[in-house]
Amino acid sequence: MTNALEIKNVNKKYSDFELRNVKFTLPKGMIMGLIGSNGAGKTTIIKSILNIINYTGNIKIFDLDIKEKEDEIKEEIGVVLDDMFFPEILTPNDIDNSMKYIFKNWDSKLFNSYLTKFSLNINNPIKTFSKGMRKKLEIATALSHHPKLLILDEPTSGLDPVVRSEILDIFRDFIQNDECSILFSTHITTDLEKIADYITFINDGQIVFTKTCDELLNQYGIVKCMEKEFQKIDKKDYLKYQKNKYDYEILIENKKDFKKKYSIEVIDKITLDDLMVLMIKGEK
Amino acid sequence: MIGLIKKDLAMIKGNFKFLAIFIILYFILGLMGKMDISFILPFMSVIIMISTFSYDNYNKWDAYVITLPNGRKNSVKSKYVATILLVLILTIVTVLLSFIIAYCRYHILDYEEILSLTTGSIFGTLLVLSFMYPIIYKFGVEKARIVICSLVFGIVILGSLIIKYIDLTGIIKILNLMQNYWIIVILLFAILLVYASYRLSLKIYLKKEF
Known part of the structure; x- marks a missing residue:
């Protein structure tokens, strides 16, 4: 078994x-x-x-x-x-x-x-x-x-x-x-x-x-950026995004790859709560 | 199944004090010759057991019992077995009290009368149980009350129509032919009825979702 x-x-x-x-x-x-x-x-x-x-x-x-x-x-x-x-x-x-x-x-x-x-x-x-x-x-x-x-x-x-x-x-x-x-x-x-x-x-x-759980918590991340930066990100490189009053929150699947491709340095660690909210309420 | 019977008996143990008071009252009234309520004690077992359906329903026990080994089958079986156990215990109590009352009042023991009263009360109680339990399993305790009321009303009307328009002398002749065997026949019929009722309840419960 x-x-x-x-x-x-x-x-x-x-x-x-x-x-x-x-x-x-x-x-x-x-x-x-x-x-x-x-x-x-x-x-x-x-x-x-x-x-x-x-x-x-x-x-x-x-x-x-x-x-x-x-x-x-x-x-x-x-x-x-x-x-x-x-x-x-x-x-x-x-x-x-x-x-x-x-x-x-x-x-x-x-x-x-x-x-x-x-x-x-x-x-x-x-x-x-x-x-x-x-x-x-x-x-x-x-x-x-x-x-x-x-x-x-x-x-x-x-x-x-x-x-x-x-x-x-x-x-x-x-x-x-x-x-x-x-x-x-x-x-x-x-x-x-x-x-x-x-x-x-x-x-x-x-x-x-x-x-x-390790894969989710270590590889997934949240990028917070302004609209100008968001427009530069390829749709293929994020799972979901949410537009807030002042910025964008973007859910990404692989922090390493994302860092390599874009010049965004700060990628927040994700919690399962963040993941749920963005997956359910976020847009693609 | 024993575990579930124990659980049901634990739920109704609070009723036993009330039942003891009722038995004492029944005994005193019987001694005074005020009433004969030999049917009531066994019938109370069904009333008490129905309260376990209410507790189960209120506490959403049914969804949990299904998660236990052989849960669905044992749940139905335990309700029938626990009720029949209670009916038998209370019937024995009734018979004993009836003997004491008869002896104290008349100084004679009319075995035949006590036996026929006992058979009647067991048959009546098992008849009620056989009809009520499948209805409870199908509709739930709350709705079952309405269904049972409608059913009793229907039976009363049907009975009065049968008595009025159909010749029953044939059936009475058959009953007379049975003479002393009627007790055995009636108890066998009751057992068959309870078994059929159990199979029906089980069929309903096996398909039920919670």
């Missing part, structure tokens, strides 16, 4: 939205961040992977077709969904008591250690938990059956920076085992800059690109 996840030509049509020919691969032992604006299709992709919705196309997890070997695969997956999903009336203890009969590899000891780490009382009903505490419980549950693949939809939303950092450390530890991988959708792209190996960018139901 070389890939944790392989998606080919996945399509899903709603009345007001369409996922078109989605295709990407998550190699084993890697963390992939799924980024895109609200309604771009991130949750639809995750729901397709998990067979929560019907779709056409081919999805393989651990080289097995999800539609054919669903139960086998789901023993090895840990999931956090976008919405809260545990009934509020339950306690973490109830979750533990249920999950030990659901997952063959459920580890109550590990679950309890996460609860202690996250300062969650095992006997308090979930309705008494804050949004962040509920997310922490969901993450603890996703990790406690020793999964090989974590599929996480906005797992760090609603968490403060300290807890987010703790959780990112847990994810880093998780992939220390080369067999383990993570698919991670989020709006908090700074989290991805810290831990992701790959970034898949989706816009309007279509994959724009899948690239390594």
Whole structure:
């Protein structure tokens, strides 16, 4: 097994939205961040992977077709969904008591250690938990059956920076085992800059690109210039541009090549937020 | 499946105190000869279990349960098994209480009457469960209430029309022929009905998107 996840030509049509020919691969032992604006299709992709919705196309997890070997695969997956999903009336203890009969590899000891780490009382009903505490419980549950693949939809939303950092450390530890991988959708792209190996960018139901995070952050750049300089730049040499009140912001794919060709010296480093904004709102 | 049954039972454990009070009340009223409510206790299991559908729906549990191994199938199966378990437990409680009440009041035990009342209550409860669950799976708890009300209204009208215009003496003759076997026949019919209802609910749930 070389890939944790392989998606080919996945399509899903709603009345007001369409996922078109989605295709990407998550190699084993890697963390992939799924980024895109609200309604771009991130949750639809995750729901397709998990067979929560019907779709056409081919999805393989651990080289097995999800539609054919669903139960086998789901023993090895840990999931956090976008919405809260545990009934509020339950306690973490109830979750533990249920999950030990659901997952063959459920580890109550590990679950309890996460609860202690996250300062969650095992006997308090979930309705008494804050949004962040509920997310922490969901993450603890996703990790406690020793999964090989974590599929996480906005797992760090609603968490403060300290807890987010703790959780990112847990994810880093998780992939220390080369067999383990993570698919991670989020709006908090700074989290991805810290831990992701790959970034898949989706816009309007279509994959724009899948690239390594290092490639994006080191090779891509933003050039800020005046209109006069902008007019001299060949269209082929930039991906998108945005006209501001006083200057132009130009997204370029290769800082080195651009520097060689043009006499513009200052090229800003890019963040995933900049990249998203320019790719979505910028013009060509 | 056991894990999901445990989860459902954990969700309704808050109702058990209320149920205990209800049983005590039922027992006192029965002793006083004020009412016979042998049907109510088993039927309450369905009412209580329906609340778990509401909790699941409110907390968007269904999307998550699908991500668990064998999630879709076990989710439907666990609802039926948990309800039948509750029906059986509450039926046993009802039978025991009925015996105590009968003995305290009349100093005799009318096995036949208690047996027929019990069979009737199990059959009635399983009938309600068999109709309600597929409707809940198809339309969701909220819409299901309206559908069920319309269905009951339709059944009442249809029933009154049948009684008025169709000769039922043939069916009554068949029932008389069965004599003491009617209990077995009626329970077998109920089991078949629950199984058919489960298959239908499963078919609906397997196709559902969340």
